[in-house]
Amino acid sequence: MLAELVHSIADFANQALLAYGLSSSRRAPDAMHPYGYSKERFVWSLISAVGIFCLGSGATIVHGFQNLWSSHLPENIHYAALVIGGSFLIEGASLLVAIKAVKKGAASEGMTMWDYVWRGHDPTSVAVMAEDGAAVTGLAIAAASLVAVQTTGNAIYDPVGSIIVGNLLGMVAIFLIQRNRHALIGRAIDDYDMERVLQFLKSDPVVDALYDCKSEVIGPGFFRFKAEIDFNGVVLVQNYLERTGRGEWAKQFREAAMSKDDTALLKVMANYGEDVVEALGSEVDRLESEIQKIVPGIRHVDIEAHNPEGVFK
Structure with a gap:
């Protein structure tokens, strides 16, 4: 019963931390954090998991071992049974709500x-479900321990139950610590989504080659994608001329070439070069827009023009 009391206190404190993390993560981006504060929920989820490990698991196991050789039959066991029964109903209802939230996140x-549970981008709802699941299981273990004590008259089943509950909490804590650790150190998006984006880019006529493609989870369901692209200059210019009209540019170049000095020709070339650069920017915007349609969770797309030779001449 003491193990479940410690567990309940830890559970309450941890879910308060999770609530604070959710609230903090919704802050709008600012100059200090241009990609927002979404990862803050991972920080508080990690702190919550460490709290479960230290307070919930550690204290419970230590208490269980301390009482292995000095345990005695519990008094007022019927009151303990009523507390366990009421707690089971409350925790069970909370677990059902958490399961529903996880199912909704999985569907999205x-x-x-x-x-x-293992790869989702929001460990917060998974943490609540895991904690509530551990709470329900812990109550079942506590109830089984009390039944064993009452049936056999051997009080050792009480601290043994405490140790089992502590180990259960420890496993849940380690799982949650690992989930949040991966989120904090910058996990990539799922291979399936990454492959879809890369296949689109490789199949686009304006793309000759891809270099240094990277992705990162920046929040629950929010991603960042970066790629260096070797653009096909011929296709880029052809697309631009189809939009603006080949004849007009041909006329301007012919007239400038017939001039006795190079001023007019250099001016036309400068205008043409500026328009081609703008056309490259338009192609980048188009690619970014298409990538966000393929994977709507990609909020930030960084595309850079790659220099195949690696050195600007």
Whole structure:
């Protein structure tokens, strides 16, 4: 019962931390954090998991071992049974709500519930479900310990139950620590989504080659994608001339070439070069827009023009 009391206190404190993390992560981007504060929920989820490990698991296991050789039959066991029963109903209801939230998150990311638990981009709802699941399981273990004590008259089942509950909390904490660690150190987006984006870029006529393609999760369901592209200059110019009209530019170049000095020709070439650069910018905007349509969660796309020779001449 003491193990479950410690567990309940830790559970309350941890979910308060999760609520604070959710609130903090919704702050708008600013100059200091241009990509927003979405990752702050991962920080508080990690702190919550460490709290479960230290307070919930550590204290419970230590208490269990301390009482292995000095345990005695609990008094007022019927009151303990009533507390466990009431707690089971409350925690069970909370667990059902958490499961519903996880299912909703899995559906929004097109994953099965199992995959979402292990690879989903929002560990907060998974943390709540894991904590509530551990709470319900812990209550069942506490109830089984009390039944064993009452049936056998051997008080050792009480601290043994405490140790089992502590180990259960430890496993949940380690799982949550790992989930949040991956989120904080910058995990890439799923291979399936990354492959879709790369296939689109490789199949686009204006793209000759791709270099240094990277992605990063910057929040629950929010991603950043970066790529260096070797653009096909011939296709780029052809697309531009089709939009603006080949005849007009041909006329300007012919007239400038017939001039006795190079001033007119240099002016036309400068105007043409500026328009080609703007055309490159338009192609970049088009590619970025298409990438965000393929994976709507990609909020930031950084495309750079790659110099194949690696040195500007």
